[in-house]
Amino acid sequence: DQQVKQNSPSLSVQEGRISILNCDYTNSMFDYFLWYKKYPAEGPTFLISISSIKDKNEDGRFTVFLNKSAKHLSLHIVPSQPGDSAVYFCAASSTNTGNQFYFGTGTSLTVIP
């Protein structure tokens, strides 16, 4: 039973435009969310996080939005660059799940030069 879902397996965007990656979750107790980026043959690397007390968090070109009522978060990348081409995973956790992060299935982003 997938508690964190990324329904778009892939996304293609032109360089310079906005990339929007979406993530939905089913467990209303989740209160901490992270995005990871993964290049081929490498492990995931942390990108940005947000806790449930916020609805937005920014870090340079990356912004994460959280809509708790819809159980939905999104990652915006502006402007998109070819080096952003990677697989993006969202992950969620809560005090109830303790040390366990639940990961989505990932979205493969391709930024076209």
Place this chain on the structure above:
Amino acid sequence: NAGVTQTPKFRVLKTGQSMTLLCAQDMNHEYMYWYRQDPGMGLRLIHYSVGEGTTAKGEVPDGYNVSRLKKQNFLLGLESAAPSQTSVYFCASSTGVFEKLFFGSGTQLSVL
């Protein structure tokens, strides 16, 4: 700074064979984790450790054992490998609960 190092990077096993995956971190992190990644499934937690000498089960622990005898090392063992354990295995570490995970580069395991 090496971060999180996994060995080996690739391994092929026959059904019923055993093996151990080694994870080493040089960041003095208390928490360490083993995940597996399968197509269409995302990363799923196998076992984790909150400190030297401790281990706990994650979401998919069956068929695996772990040990954390030293703070910097976390071992994942398969006693009798099965084709269902064909996967990419990632080790990760963190400073504590809800903290970001630092991942190794993964081990591709195939069980024939």
